[in-house]
Amino acid sequence: MEASAQSRKEQAGDFESPGPTLTFSNISYAVNLKKTFSIKKGEEKWILQNVSGIMKPGMNALLGPTGSGKTSLLDVLAHRKNPKGIKSGQVQLNGQFVDSSSHQPSAYVVQDDILMGTLSVRENLEFSANLRLSKKEYNAEERQKKVNEVIQELGLQDCASTKIGTEFLRGISGGERKRCSIGMELITSPSLLFLDEPTTGLDANTANSIMHLLYMLSRNSRTIIFSIHQPRYSIFRLFDSLTLMNKGQIIYQGPGAEALDYFTEIGFKCEPYNNPSDFFLDVINGAVTSSLETPNSGVNISCMSKVKDYLTLFLRLVIHPCYRQYKFILNRHENSSGYYRTSAYFLSKILIDLIPNRIIPIFGLAAISYFMIGLKEDVTSFFLFILTISLTSLAAVSLAFFVSASANTFAAANALIAIPYVLMMVFGGFLVNLNGMLNWLSWLKWISIFRYGLDALAINELKGQIFYSNLTLFYGEAYLDQQGINHSTWGFWQNEVALFCMTIVFMFLAFVQLLTVNKWK
Numbered sequence: 001m002e003a004s005a006q007s008r009k010e011q012a013g014d015f016e017s018p019g020p021t022l023t024f025s026n027i028s029y030a031v032n033l034k035k036t037f038s039i040k041k042g043e044e045k046w047i048l049q050n051v052s053g054i055m056k057p058g059m060n061a062l063l064g065p066t067g068s069g070k071t072s073l074l075d076v077l078a079h080r081k082n083p084k085g086i087k088s089g090q091v092q093l094n095g096q097f098v099d100s101s102s103h104q105p106s107a108y109v110v111q112d113d114i115l116m117g118t119l120s121v122r123e124n125l126e127f128s129a130n131l132r133l134s135k136k137e138y139n140a141e142e143r144q145k146k147v148n149e150v151i152q153e154l155g156l157q158d159c160a161s162t163k164i165g166t167e168f169l170r171g172i173s174g175g176e177r178k179r180c181s182i183g184m185e186l187i188t189s190p191s192l193l194f195l196d197e198p199t200t201g202l203d204a205n206t207a208n209s210i211m212h213l214l215y216m217l218s219r220n221s222r223t224i225i226f227s228i229h230q231p232r233y234s235i236f237r238l239f240d241s242l243t244l245m246n247k248g249q250i251i252y253q254g255p256g257a258e259a260l261d262y263f264t265e266i267g268f269k270c271e272p273y274n275n276p277s278d279f280f281l282d283v284i285n286g287a288v289t290s291s292l293e294t295p296n297s298g299v300n301i302s303c304m305s306k307v308k309d310y311l312t313l314f315l316r317l318v319i320h321p322c323y324r325q326y327k328f329i330l331n332r333h334e335n336s337s338g339y340y341r342t343s344a345y346f347l348s349k350i351l352i353d354l355i356p357n358r359i360i361p362i363f364g365l366a367a368i369s370y371f372m373i374g375l376k377e378d379v380t381s382f383f384l385f386i387l388t389i390s391l392t393s394l395a396a397v398s399l400a401f402f403v404s405a406s407a408n409t410f411a412a413a414n415a416l417i418a419i420p421y422v423l424m425m426v427f428g429g430f431l432v433n434l435n436g437m438l439n440w441l442s443w444l445k446w447i448s449i450f451r452y453g454l455d456a457l458a459i460n461e462l463k464g465q466i467f468y469s470n471l472t473l474f475y476g477e478a479y480l481d482q483q484g485i486n487h488s489t490w491g492f493w494q495n496e497v498a499l500f501c502m503t504i505v506f507m508f509l510a511f512v513q514l515l516t517v518n519k520w521k
């Protein structure tokens, strides 16, 4: 591979003049799987998911197993896909935004050559020139000159007068056919050339010569972007940039010569004499496994969704006993009337009940379960976890105090207490994604103890973590953003402040209610 790196370095400086740079960000593309003749909207199939990257001047290869989304990405970049299916993302050419309405100096060579078999190579090229070059800019002589230039550039002189060929008519070879197809597009002098699998159906030598031709074109003011299936090593060496795709996502983008080093770093070693492109496909298919358990600092992506489940379960464990709290307070304040002042009862309740019954058990529970669940191994995070759980528990128990103090009978308290808890649970962010909630109900999230608790726990756990799926990295922050959770420092502490304020407010209201109950008795 050192030899290849060396040759790449040599090639780096061989641009006569560089082509344009194409960048794309957060491209998501989906198709609607509507049944034929059905009026109902079908299910959406996501084909590209938030892909971003850069295609620099030179040879840009898109590689991946079949169905990984190479052609779809190529089509989206070339603005050949229905804009309705493009759910997000932008494409820029040399820093300028482009869309399907922009005039892009690009051309697209499709996989199946569209040539007229009964015409010769020259006639096909003339056909393209006559239809596609404006008569105002190019007169007949100039159009002919352009055709000659293309024939010259693609090395088609020997077969220029030979017919392309049909089922019944023997014509030019497969390689010449592909060259002619490329020529049909080069007639318009595009600076950006897209090709969908230009080597498919060609034998090894012809594929090699087509790729060398593209390489030569890429050195002369053209950026070449193409999808390709299992290229041999001599072709792989020609790639300036490699984009590896799997299941609609990009798993590597960077210089072709550095791809092997990247995979070695994350534990996938290519055996000597193995073709790098075969090796990459083996890695994607799972035929080669990593010698590292996880990428340096990463955690398996499946943990990301589990984290939230665990945190919710934990919250429920802590909050459920609070829900039952009303039984005690109801009994107590009925019995205590006349024996001691309400304030004495209330204070003793806080000191004796809240601290030993709520906070201390949380320490014990957290100390055991925090590490068993496999949450972040970090002292600060552990104590912030305990603080959040404690404040959530205190807020929930204060609410239970308030509801039970407001009800005259046990049955009423029993019925009343369920309402706020159910509402808070529904609008806590676990059952429903709060971003997708009806606008007029969105205010409910601001009074949900569950939400504050869950948001604080999610930030504490996910911020700064990197998860991976196959070889794609996901940042905890990206997940929090997707859930609409503010993960700044204040974003975390505002949840703690809200829980604290709710505790104080509910305690105060509970005390006021207790005073009223006592007076009535």
Ligand SMILES: Nc1ncnc2c1ncn2[C@@H]1O[C@H](COP(=O)(O)OP(=O)(O)OP(=O)(O)O)[C@@H](O)[C@H]1O
Pocket: 031, 045, 047, 064, 065, 066, 067, 068, 069, 070, 071, 072, 073, 227
């Ligand atoms: N219009 C469509 N309707 C349904 N599924 C589609 C549509 N277009 C693409 N797909 C699916 O999207 C996935 C990606 O397709 P795409 O043609 O981009 O893959 P590819 O990597 O180019 O595959 P190949 O190498 O076999 O050409 C495939 O599973 C394909 O079946």
